[in-house]
Amino acid sequence: MRIALVQQPATADLADNLARGLAAFDRAADAGADLVAYAELAFHPFYPQRHATPDLLAHAEAIPGPTVEAFQARCADRGVVCILNLFERDGDATYDTSPVIDADGALLGRSRMLHITEYEAFHEQGYYAPGDTGLPVYDTVAGRIGVAICYDRHYPEVMRGLALAGAEVVVVPQAGAVGEWPDGLYEAEMQVAAFQNGYVTALANRVGQEERLTFAGESFVCGPDGRVVARAGAGTEEILLADVDLTALADSHARRLFLRHRRPELYADWLAR
Known part of the structure; x- marks a missing residue:
């Protein structure tokens, strides 16, 4: 599988953000990508830098809606799988959501961020209701794909749950700022x-400087041996391409040993606390 991670800045010009995102999709497809994935809230400014207001909440859109439909058409035209991340409205509730579109343009489903953080310049609890979609894993032409949106990646239960559901690739749409965490910690966590x-x-x-935050870029891909196989630049607008061999997953330590030797009968009470 060839994975393409689109690392691009977003501005207040929403039409331009979307146009650049679609153009990046085409460049990734031209480069042979089987799966194209985007960062958190990729086509909007990062609204949670400020507390939520009715004007900002009005930017949330339905799924399916204009953005998803534009990418459905592009996926079908190019035969490529796509993982987006959008500010979703569903009735009176709004969510941080990743729609998953298969290579024929079918909307396979949506993963909503489960855990919602709240601290300076990340005022997310005013924007996002806690997700209610669980931990779906999607059977795509490219492989079995799970999604852990930004804050969810900090929860081992999420990352293990996606493995138990059969994920071969876990895509993490993130909004990580320069200096937010010690050097290398995000990477080590995903390794x-x-x-x-x-x-x-x-x-x-x-990536890019916004109102109160400068986003770091440095998107990356890790193999099942825990090694980083590709890494984008710091502060750069680019498409990161990474080739991964999903047939090699069966030989990983986790699939040969760790998952096989689990003792879930011991964990139920602990995990329920």
């Missing part, structure tokens, strides 16, 4: 998740 669970992790990060 460990890949190694412990025997799948590929692919983290697509935002």
